[in-house]
Amino acid sequence: MKKVILDVDTGIDDALAISYAIHSPALEVCGITTTFGNITVEEATRNTLQMLELLGAADIPVYQGAARPIVRELTGKARLFHGENGLGNVVLPPPVTAAQPESATQFLISTIKANPGQITLITVGSMTNLARAIMAAPEIVTLIEQVVAMGGAVTVPGNRTPVAEANICADPEAAAFVMQSGIPMTLVGLDVTMQTLLTREHLREWRARDTPVSRVFADMCELYMDAYATVGNVRG
Template sequence: MKKVILFADTGIDDAIALIYALNNPQIDLLGVVSGYGNIEREKAYRNVEYLLELAGWTDIPVISGATRPLNGEDPVFFPNIHGVEGLGPIQPPIPEERYANRTNFRKLFRLIKKNPGEITIVNVGRCTSLAMAWYLSPEVMGDVKETFVMGGAFLVPGNATEVAEANFFGDATAANFICQNVASLTIIPLNVTREALLTPNEVDFIAARANTRLEKIIDPILDFYYEVYQEQEPGIEGTPQHDLAALMAALDLPGLFTYKKRKVRVQHEESYANGLSIADFRPGTTNCSGEGCSRIAMELDRTEFVKQVMKVLAKKR
């Protein structure tokens, strides 16, 4: 069983990743760090609490993350993509104001100290909270076994700008720090998460098997997500499950991804290319090794992805 701490900015695809984690017996979810990104931090925190309550897993700690990027600028949110509350049409019956003015990284550090060398961090939002944790206590964070980050776009267009993916663009300084300094780092970029599609028919199949309060919100939030994507990219086959793909990568499922190892940096000096993820894929380059070397997912087997999703979210009960 994989011990996981999830860093999220709980919009729709984060919610699907969290639901998958709670339903997968291979994952021991130790905690969730919830920060700004798709929505404000307080709403993201509230959404995690709401999903855990639906699941009956209220003993899982929720840790309050960052409210804005490291450069101090006001973040840009995406209610047009994730809905005003972050969960599409769902209106959680909990006011987000309840979660204002909370900081509890100490809780995160306690979890890591209790499980030295055993924890996998999966970061599916902005990299700010993860970078802050490293700034505050590199000694404790050095006890993390491995880190997976959903972010970047290598050799493909971005989704926040022409060249930048949203998580890296949202805090390019933090993204660059993580890519340059975190050991045992795997990056799951837009190249592969764009292929992690769930079609309406596949979502309907999952919905037909749903029999818990938590599972029953999958259909409405992914229907909302699909309509958003149809407006942005008419004719797209389904909805990309960016964050779920990153979480599944942490399980080392055979045949799901192919990887290359490269040193990565992120343009973060407020240029036109802010948030651009950079690695050397020129002909003749080979896998790197040692300090600063990241494993980058290059291809995803969509058939295997859907198979593994169905195994967890549409299993017979």
């Protein structure tokens, strides 16, 4: 199994990413780090804990990370697409578990150093946590197996502005620093993700299963789809 760390700003899309990762027989999720983005880092941490408890994976440790970009001011939340709470306004019980006392940056550094050449970091939010980790411990660039980042757009419009994808736009200076660090990286941009669309039929199938998990994900994704159907692919 491949050892991975997920770096998330848990709104609806990252809740799906967490579920896919922890259910994959090919992955061992060593921990999850949180950052700002679709919502605040505090909300992302809460949502991550709630999703892990819903999915029966509360033993996976969560580490709270960056609350703002390394240079810029924090922008507003993506309420239209993710709801007020980041989970499509689906109300889950308050988490019983809590984030670890160690910061996301500390966890990234210590875990990569303890597992040289074995850790893959999957970032599906801003790259701020990774940038801060490299700044604090540049040697991890040669110790990590790879970074797989959901970010960027090449031949399609952005989803934050016509020329900017949301995860890169959240902290462009952090993304530039990471990409120039020499760290092994694979970018999976909107060119790829827009070809792997969730459909209304999928939601009907989930509702037909009628489990706590399937109902929550169907309700969350319905708001997500409705938002994109209303305004298209570019966020205001």
